[in-house]
Amino acid sequence: MSASNEYTPSTATGRIANFVDSRVGASGIIKEFGRKIFPDHWSFMFGEVAMYTFVLLLLSGTFLTFFFDPSMAHVVYDGSYVPMKGLGMSTAMASTMDISFDVRGGLFMRQVHHWSALLFVASLSVHMLRVFFTGAFRRPRELNWVVGGVLLIMGMAAGFTGYSLPDDLLSGNGLRIIDGVMKALPIVGTYLSMFFFGGEFPGEHVIQRLYSLHIMIVPAVIILLIVIHLFMVVTHKHTQYPGPGRTNDNVVGFPVGPVYAAKAGGFFFIVFGIVALIAGLFQINPIWNYGPYDPSPVSAGTQPDWYIGFVDGALRLMPGVLGNFSFEWNIPFPWGTNTLVLSVLLPALVPAGAIFAVMFAWPWIERWVTKDNREHHLLDRPRNAPFRTAMGMAGVTLYSVMWAAASSDLIATHFHVALNDVTYWLRALFFLGPIFAFWLTRRICLSLQRKDREIVLHGREAGIIQMSPEGAFTEKHEEIDVYKRYLLTNFVDRQYIPAEPDAAGHISGSEKRRAMISKFFFEDRVAPVTPSELEAAHAAHGHHEVEGDKADSIEK
Amino acid sequence: MGDHSHGSPENSGTVAKADDVAQDRFPDPGLPPHRPRLADRDPRAAKRHERQVALLFTISIIGTLFFFVAYFVLGHLGEMTFAELRVQNAALGLGTGFAMLGIGVGVVHWAKTLMPDHELMEMRHEISSEADRQDAVEIVDTIVEESGIKRRPLIRNTLIGAIALAPIPAVFMFRDLDRTGKNAHQMIDQMRHTMWDKGIRLTRDPSGTPIKASDVQIGSAFHVVPEGIEETENPLNEKAKAVVLLMRMDPAEMQISEGREDWNVDGIVAYSKICTHVGCPIALYEQHTHHLLCPCHQSTFDLTQECKVVFGPAGHALPQLPITVDADGYLVAQSDFHEPVGPAYWERG
DSSP: OOGGGOOOOOSHHHHHHHHHHHHHOHHHHHHHHTTOEEOOOGGGHHHHHHHHHHHHHHHHHHHHHTTOOOOOOEEEOOSSOGGGTTOEEEHHHHHHHHHHHTSTTHHHHHHHHHHHHHHHHHHHHHHHHHHHHTTTTSTTOHHHHHHHHHHHHHHHHHHHHHHTTTOBHHHHHHHHHHHHHHHHSTTTHHHHHHHHHTSSSSTTTHHHHHHHIIIIIHHHHHHHHHHHHHHHHHHHOOOBOOBTTBOTTEEEEEEIIIIIHHHHHHHHHHHHHHHHHHHHHSOOOOHHHHOBOOSSOOOTTOOOOGGGHHHHHHHHHSOSEETTEESEEEEEETTEEEEEEHHHHHHHHHHHHHHHHHHHHHHHHHHHHHTOOSOOOBOOOGGGOHHHHHHHHHHHHHHHHHHHHTTHHHHHHHHTOOHHHHHHHHHHHHHHHHHHHHHHHHHHHHHHHHHHHHHHHHOEEEEEEEEOTTSOEEEEEEOOOHHHHHHHHOSOOOOOOOOOOOTTSOOOHHHHHHHHHHHHHHSSOOOOOOHHHHHHHHHHHOSSOOOOSSOOOOOO | OOSOOOOOGGGOSSOOOTTOOOOOOOOOOOSOOOOOOHHHHOHHHHHHHHHHHHHHHHHHHHHHHHHHIIIIIIOOSSSOOHHHHHHHHHHHHHHHHHHHHHHHHHHHHHHHHTSOOOOEEEEOOOSSOHHHHHHHHHHHHHHHHHHTTTTOHHHHHHHHHHHHHTTHHHHHGGGGGSTTOOOHHHHHHGGGOOSOOTTOBEEETTTOOBOBGGGOOTTOEEEEEETTGGGSSOHHHHHHHHOEEEEEOOGGGOOOOTTOTTSSBTTEEEEEOBOTTTOOBOOEEETTTTEEEOTTTOOEEEGGGTSEEEESSOOSOOOEEOEEEOTTSBEEESSSOSSOOSSOOTTTO
């Protein structure tokens, strides 16, 4: 770059901008992002909530590390909380008590941290559901879907490692359950437990180890994944909901500067403010009520943080013995008898494993069944993908049944029903609930689609009642405008694709299976209204009066 | 829905069958016309929004000031009661909450009412073009070719072997995560033993006072630890295995299996308190039904049937501790448990 044609700024701002730009190339970044278009929709905010609560976690967590001591060395409590004075506890517990009672604002920061953690995993989960139900995971975003799923798992890992740090009675019993689940793993389980706890449970090492994981490796991985996630969002550009003017080739929305930046930036402060209000007004994890960890006592109604609940619930649902048959199998080997603890292994690993496996594989499953390998930047309205919405609801139901089971004792005491009955019902729902949810959701979706058809074909109800010369009352219908009509008729009309032979004329087994699933998913379907159908409807009834002899329903 | 009837499913005219092909579609009418907001037309409305935004920012400033009041005036270290702490905590939350919400709501309100609300359109671009992909493939081919890795399988195979082996030490590095220095056999073996032994007195938890057989009434339950547990090297580890529930019931109601006839003292029985499911302490004793219930996952054990599992996820009965009385009338253990306590594991057998 020669000096002669260098840009000379005239204002102070210009000079600073020029200084930065000529050293780091900022104008390229501003050119790329300054007016980049982001589509606007309330459901796109869940991901933002997740990111902002993570920022809050970093801020409040850093504050807490300045005062927390993860040692398990035994001390006698001598802080400001009188009822616990003189009680023996670990240093970790004592320093958590000090943060709560002897550091000004410490309790507030602890509560901000805990509430943010709960909200972080919750918003991640809801964001994943939004992406699933709108089909945003489809090509080219499959890998970002996987990154999101790993983020969810890491969020749960971060929550779990942090939950145990205060070394209070509640979290100690949580660790004990983890110890029991670890020991159930065949062959390696016992050693894993010894390595994890540095010997037998509870030992004197586990809190320090969880602390290292909680403040170093887990957040580092989360930050890395968030960076990858956002990088891919920029590469792909954001998806958008369908509607007039929105196509698969464009992005309609607001520019980053100023509108989107203001809304998204302002939203950070809103999230912060709401978390601060919750943390100020609602108590969470009052360790001074639980007391220090002791292997003997346990409080009734114990529960983990919400996101671990589904695994805990699965543990509760599994019967350990049926009649005289025990799910702990003692298997005789030449070297002695070993125990396969199916009563713990099955519920701890299988449901969670199945949910995450299907979740991660879903973009590829859907691509395989629908043979749709196109890029999709326009989202589906959930009703317009009945099979997917139904599958998602089946998964949500399975998860919810397990989650409810984690509160089986509280359900029993609050609703005055027998605990055993609650468990029996939930066991039945575990198997039947998802099937029912699939069926019901698909029926609802198809009905909503039919309603859309009806609105397009017959118009909306005008609220005007007319009386005919014969004395019959009818309601006047008004035709909807072209924008609404386009929204209701423009969607991907997925159809059953029968098994197709390959080049050699042979139909493979996997192709037959694909066709079976395709038939199951798509044999019931509601097609969008076409212009000729609308034409026919108008011709049959005149423009505004509709008395249908013409059906608009669909069955197989 | 209106006044029109629906056709029957069998002869529905507009039903799309799976083999139908949808061809005709409605054309895209383009973006709907922009509707101006009040503030776009009326300068007074714009001015009003401006004042609202400024008010919200002022609320934020007040919130921040309130935080300092909460921090310095309400909070005085050391001598706070719990109630005062709660008030301070709520005040800190309110101060911070309003400080942040004032900014956030203000900025969003500003963006929604005063910044342009015209939606703009941008075209998407191909994520990676065919030409780029071909160039990339060519470059990779060149790199592979120049490195010679295909032509020299000896180098390639030894490299794969070396890379496969190299991480294994990193796994073995973690062997000493177990800080007890025990070998594999000892690690497994220690799980079969607790500190209970012949003649060790049963004492109350946490007071540590020994228990006379005559103190134990029918229907009562004691939380019990071995005498001298506080003097051990790691009391929590010992307690995690040795903690016991002591109850008395009518001997006529007990089903006693062979070999356990003398494990109780006149209907006083001792069972491990550690659930055989995943190890929670079993804290609830229902004296009418003689059921023991684990509050974590609701495993239920029947005391009359030697703590057999009657409900819930536990897979085997609670281990029984054989007890007797010593010369002074105190309850003592006859021996250790005859099987490992707590959750099942691979080597349990």
